[in-house]
Amino acid sequence: MSLGLPAHLVPRSEDSVTLRASHAVGFTCLVSAILVAVGYQSADPAGTLWPAILAPAVALLSLWLAARSDTVLTSILALAVGAAGMGVYIIAFSAAGVLDHDDFSITLPAIALLVVGGPGRGQLARILWELVGYAVSQLVIAVVTLSTGIVQHFDVTTAIVLTAILTIQLLNALLRSPFTTAQPRLHRATREEQVAILRHRIEVRAAALMHDTVLSHLAALGGSTDRTVNPQLLSQMATDLHLLQGEEWLDDATMDAGPSAGAWQQSPLFAAIAESRELGLEVDVTGDLPAVTRLRRGTAQTLALAVKQCLVNVLRHSGTSRAEVVIYALDDEVSVMVIDAGRGFVESEAATDRLGIRQSVRRRMESIGGTVQVWSTPGRGTSIMLRVPVQESADAVGRAER
């Protein structure tokens, strides 16, 4: 999905994310401040720089607290602790005689004060907190200058960092994506796509059912030679008519039900094979029979209908009345092979019945993320391999669509 946040949620999202980013700058500066003090201390072991190591460490802790809880109290605490730490840092560095040649180190705790931030939504709140942080940092410099006589020149770096932060915020507000209608339209398109996928699934099912029932009976009637209709066909026609006019035959919810319970004898595949036997086909079933019970109910039903159609095809077109069904199981897949030694066919040439394999078997299997392979040689029989994943993934369904 390529869908972004709706326009009304963007400012809030930007707010929280940019605050997080500026906290990352603050943390890095404070860690660096500690390491700088450690560096000077190790260069001059006689100097008293431990307060300059400790102060940023405490400031780091208070900044972390402010970043976590985002309340006025923790923000003020972080500003106060950061300001005190910055004072200690400058005084310790000044006492150690470092300040004359280092414009970099002093700015580290000052930058950390800029990025404390605080509660309150919107650009204005963010800018106010940053200005407060900047004012506090400059106040610390002024107080240190006045009380200790240490002369500080204007802190250019911190001013530049403040300008940069404010500029980024301003640009973000001014140049935010102007395309407010595109996002909702994409949102709607994702939903339409879902609906189309569902509708397609239901249509595939409806088409397959129509094929198995109405078209099958019409073919039987059209090809019959007796004047009286076979009573079995009549009763099947009556049942199917009732089914087609009823409400349940397209109940898609059954597709999503959990794994089908019960042993092999209760499986839809067992029932499908039994029905084919009633039609006069001899079917040998071998292989890992209980494996089909690992399939979800909807998947198992669809697989059974596809196998049934393969068996009906054997009876109708192969010229033999014997078929073999072999079930193979892998960890993530169940495959069923339907084999006959009949006259065989060439799939692309089977135009008159092109819906049979394509609609009742292939489409059906695709709708549950499965695949179909057909090996058939005229005169030597046909093998059809139907494979289904044990856990049907939503993605597989999506890709199997038209």
Add this chain to the structure above:
Amino acid sequence: MKPTERTRQQLDPIGSTGVSSITVVLLLLLIVYCAVATLAGEGHIRFPLVALAALLVLVAGLVVSMRGASPYRAPFRQGRHLTSLAVVLVAAVLAEVSTWQVPVLGWQNWGPVAVGGLLLVLAPFRPAKELITAGIVASAFLGFVVLIEARDSTTDVPAIVVILAQVTPVLALSLAGAAYSHGVTRQIVSWQRKVAETNLEIVDELREGIATSVRRDRITTLDREVIPFFSRVLQTGVVTDADRARAREIAQSIRAIMVAEVDRSWLEVMIETAGGDGPGRSGAAAAVIHDPDRLAAGMYVEQRTALRALISTLREQQGFTRDDLDISITADGEINRVEVVARIDVGAVSRSAFVPYLALLRSAFDEVEMDIDPPRLRIRFSYEQH
């Protein structure tokens, strides 16, 4: 279709179209800063020509990123990032060389800021992990350069402080970039998940209605011919030759309808239900879509959604109907090429109105191109067969 990376631009191509101008302005400001810093630190410069070269190389490196930020070139890939970063690193080294062994420990030391600034500005385009890794590698490299410089230095500043001055801006800014990239993508992904869940719920509610409408379509077909015929056969239990012929005839017509329905692609269904003044429902798709090899079926959900959004936008332009639209899909080896031609009132619609859809198409398809030749808007793109 290349896999989506966890970047704001790729997860939210539409929302990221505004970011490109911010990126360009920020990178221009970065250049200005570096130039001002060079001038202000003039006193430290030992090799002015190298300082100038540093600025020129910097501009070259940042231009690579500026060009990549354009929505017309989306998405911004790793190769472009690394190229741009490598050039800017060269600029930073040149800047350092220009003041070789003269300690510059303040804002005039622009090299690390340029490298870190680039990584920050790329936050909407590259994943957090990549930004952090780039930041660490780049800072280690710059730290190593000043370590060599500091070996023979005579200043009072300890080497570790000089290295930290070099490393801190790169790390701070790249971490900020990574925090932004991570935070933004997390919010987008969680929003998308929420939308997907809501979509599922809504679709679930529609399920029954859809099933009913599909059933109604079928029943209409059945009611007309099949049910009266079956009822009669069921009643009498007898088939005559006329009945057999009738059975074959009905089977033929049902099969024809089913074949037509099964063959319809999602795109045809979409166009058919779109409404317009041209041919009726069944002929509409044929008039608009030229897809003789049925290639529309090969698009992924993501690609179909993008095309859906584009077509629905076109349809919402004033006076536009599906009759003003032509879509053709042709195979070219392993690649399928799509061309969408729309006749729109270009006076009312500017090219920029289609920028978000272009970005969206770019995220789903390859070789996306758009040109406007009034009143024709032509968009071309391709996707791999799978």
